Amino acid sequence: MRLISISEYDMETMKLAKPIYDGKRRIILEAGNLIHTKYLEHLKDIGISYVFVEDAASKGIAMEELPDLPVWMEAVGVVEEA
Numbered sequence: 001m002r003l004i005s006i007s008e009y010d011m012e013t014m015k016l017a018k019p020i021y022d023g024k025r026r027i028i029l030e031a032g033n034l035i036h037t038k039y040l041e042h043l044k045d046i047g048i049s050y051v052f053v054e055d056a057a058s059k060g061i062a063m064e065e066l067p068d069l070p071v072w073m074e075a076v077g078v079v080e081e082a
Helices: 037-045 069-081
Strands: 002-005 027-029 050-054
Touching: none
Parallel strands: none
Antiparallel strands: 002 050
């Protein structure tokens, strides 16, 4: 698993490794799914900049010590705004 910019996402070679949450901490796309092109645009529109993916480059890599994902995403947003 690895974290990438949403602009780097390739539907042919990647799938979601972690769910995607909206600003109210609701899951909008489950782990294991592919992100269709029209969803990519919507995710960008609502401010999603990064996603965790599984692909050949990250096979076997685990990120076990992440905090609660919605809390972590909020922290990333604060850092980006600074």
